[in-house]
Amino acid sequence: MHIDVNSAFLSWSALKLLKEGSSIDLRNEIAVVSGEEVKRHGIVVAASIPAKKIGIKSPMNLADARRIYKDVIVTHQDREFYRECSKNMMRLIKYLFPTYEQFSIDECFVDYTEMRKLYGPEVKFAHKLKDEIYKRFGFTVNVGIGNNKLLAKMASDFEKPNKVHTLYSYEIKEKMHSLPVRDLFMAGKAACAKLESLGIKTIGDLANYDENKLVAILKSQGKMLHEYANGIDDSPVENKYDERKGIGFSKTLEDDIEDKTILYSELSNFSKKISQELKKRGMYARTIVVTLRYTSFKTYNHQIKLDNNTNLEEEIFKNAKLAFNKLWNLEPVRLVGLRVTDMSNNNDIQLSLFDENHKVITDKELDNIIDNINKEFGSGTVFKGYNNMKKEKIEK
Numbered sequence: 054m055h056i057d058v059n060s061a062f063l064s065w066s067a068l069k070l071l072k073e074g075s076s077i078d079l080r081n082e083i084a085v086v087s088g089e090e091v092k093r094h095g096i097v098v099a100a101s102i103p104a105k106k107i108g109i110k111s112p113m114n115l116a117d118a119r120r121i122y123k124d125v126i127v128t129h130q131d132r133e134f135y136r137e138c139s140k141n142m143m144r145l146i147k148y149l150f151p152t153y154e155q156f157s158i159d160e161c162f163v164d165y166t167e168m169r170k171l172y173g174p175e176v177k178f179a180h181k182l183k184d185e186i187y188k189r190f191g192f193t194v195n196v197g198i199g200n201n202k203l204l205a206k207m208a209s210d211f212e213k214p215n216k217v218h219t220l221y222s223y224e225i226k227e228k229m230h231s232l233p234v235r236d237l238f239m240a241g242k243a244a245c246a247k248l249e250s251l252g253i254k255t256i257g258d259l260a261n262y263d264e265n266k267l268v269a270i271l272k273s274q275g276k277m278l279h280e281y282a283n284g285i286d287d288s289p290v291e292n293k294y295d296e297r298k299g300i301g302f303s304k305t306l307e308d309d310i311e312d313k314t315i316l317y318s319e320l321s322n323f324s325k326k327i328s329q330e331l332k333k334r335g336m337y338a339r340t341i342v343v344t345l346r347y348t349s350f351k352t353y354n355h356q357i358k359l360d361n362n363t364n365l366e367e368e369i370f371k372n373a374k375l376a377f378n379k380l381w382n383l384e385p386v387r388l389v390g391l392r393v394t395d396m397s398n399n400n401d402i403q404l405s406l407f408d409e410n411h412k413v414i415t416d417k418e419l420d421n422i423i424d425n426i427n428k429e430f431g432s433g434t435v436f437k438g439y440n441n442m443k444k445e446k447i448e449k
């Protein structure tokens with residue numbers, strides 16, 4: 054199933070205004086949400102369904118929207134409130150489905166395969182789910198049901214709002230192939246222009262087109278779109294949204310800083326917070342990313358992949374310093390950030406003879422073993438190798 058909030062930002066803004074005592078529900082009006090930042094000023098970021106019906110859509114200049122309808126109601130976005138609405142819904146989904154995948158702030162996939170035994174036939178349950186979301190949180194969703202994520206996602210995009218749609222494999226021809234090719238998931242503007250130049254107008258045209266010719270023109274994207282047009286997608290529902298983003302902190306410094314000790318102390322502070330957050334979530338991270346932005350506003354990252362997952366503050370800080378020293382060009386720093394990614398909930402450790410933190414035997418024991426092997430199989434069978442790292446480290 055794919056669960057998708059209908060005109061999320063607009064619905065959530067409507068909800069906020071209602072909560073504040075407004076008598077108008079933006080969802081029923083010709084209304085838009087506009088960006089709050091200066092550089093996005095005057096851009097429509099979401100439009101109500103009545104607004105969409107008369108041709109107002111995002112991203113469109115507010116001026117153009119007003120040209121279409123002079124009295125369009127404009128409200129500013131409130132990211133904080135949106136995150137809260139999103140969290141509430143995702144919490145319910147997580148509670149109901151052990152296997153879910155948050156896809157964006159207002160969309161997620163759930164794997165219903167095993168849940169059918171518990172919750173019964175999918176269509177009936179999907180209706181219950183969307184009604185429950187509305188009852189609890191006050192906004193509507195579409196639920197798409199399909200044999201894989203692609204089909205479920207395509208299905209949830211059918212008629213809106215507040216609907217359940219199915220797109221089973223046997224319904225592909227009937228329900229999907231007549232749609233314009235731009236409606237296919239992942240078919241961007243550039244790709245569609247190329248497809249249309251080949252005479253491909255509908256998803257059905259694409260499905261029946263020669264795959265080799267598509268690959269010649271669009272490379273791997275051609276293959277993927279051809280598969281999608283045929284309803285093929287074997288990607289699993291994976292809970293990776295949080296992991297993808299990882300956990301991170303950054304700080305814009307009050308002055309441009311050239312003093313390494315100050316930058317180190319920020320990294321130390323971030324390491325502590327990240328470690329606490331990992332422990333709270335019961336997770337471990339494998340990759341450490343340091344971000345620096347210079348006075349020139351140029352921003353750079355350096356990442357270090359660890360040998361083992363960790364949630365330890367000192368381990369994170371140690372590697373943050375390593376990454377920082379690789380990255381820093383001694384220019385004044387405007388912003389410093391630290392993030393861990395590649396997260397999982399296991400801390401299985403790759404045991405190593407040589408890793409200082411996870412040594413399984415002492416150097417003395419190692420020497421004894423080497424001696425014994427060489428006694429038994431002839432001298433020089435096994436010997437120590439050294440590399441030129443600062444601390445002489447036995448390689449192999």
Ligand SMILES: [Mg+2]
Pocket residue numbers: 057058059060061159160
């Ligand atoms: Mg949506």
